[in-house]
Amino acid sequence: IxxxxxxxxxxxxxxxxxxxxxxxxxxxxxVKAFLEPSLESSKPGDRFQFQRLGYFCMDDDSTQDKLVFNRTVPLRDTWSRRNK
Structure with missing residues (x-):
């Protein structure tokens, strides 16, 4: 990220x-994470929303053994700003 x-x-x-x-x-x-098995069939450029993290796009550097996702849009975090 x-x-x-x-x-x-x-x-x-x-x-x-x-x-x-x-x-x-x-x-x-x-960030290393566990993903749904269905993401193994995704292709570079496919877009996803990961809960509580934001929107991600599969990277061209992804391989069968190592999937790479880049965050394209973060979720708004009003909670942390409110508590500062």
Whole structure:
């Protein structure tokens, strides 16, 4: 699951710091999960909604042994914003 690459809106706007200091350590999360057996017959480009996570598309890098899905649209998370 991809997130913002930088933790600052303008990482190159800080003259006293290197933009690399603003890399988001959570910009890529690889999640291993159990899926329904029916997803084994899906093809790259097929789209799915995974409950409570968002909408995903099967990646071209998928193989029979390792299915890869990329999130295309996250679900809105109003709960976490409300509790901050």
């Amino acid at each position: 991809y997130d913002r690459l930088f933790s600052d809106e303008a990482p190159d706007g800080h003259k006293d710091k290197d933009f690399m200091e603003f890399l988001n350590p959570d910009s890529l999360n690889v």
